[in-house]
Amino acid sequence: MKIVFVTLLMMVLLVSVSCKKQTTTDIDTTKEKTDVSVIDSTQGKQSITCKAGDMFTIRLEGNPSTGFLWDFEKGFDTELAMFQGSKEETTQNEKEMVGSPVIYTWTFKALKAGSTEAIMKYKRQWEKDPVNEKTLLIQVTITE
DSSP: HHHHHHHHHHHHHHHHHHSOOOOSSOOOSSOEEEEEEEOOTTTTTEEEEEEOOEEEEEEEOGGGGGEEEEEEOOOTTTTEEEEEEEEEESSSSTTTTTTTOOOEEEEEEESSSSSEEEEEEETTTTTTSSOOOEEEEEEEEEEE
């Protein structure tokens, strides 16, 4: 009985440690103007317009504790938009609470005038036949 209890306790601790908030690349946008675009993931297509030299940010809500993650299926044209970094932060006051939703943030620098697009998917990476997958097309227009 004690062995079962200790094993269950260890599994709970392991899950809670693995579900903590993780920050990937810190973004320092204090020196440059940033257009923060909160994307509505319920819409299949979104547009962002910015000027060359400006930064633009994509922010999407997700819940990694469910196994779903946002990922770029197709990225922006690297001659037009350069990836600057990404981060994730909790959306609620209960910081690092297991099961809390997070806001994923990706920041890019608009390099020159033109149009580019990316396709993002919200899915469980291991599913062969995805259930409840979301697909999002993000079009970016960069002006002079």
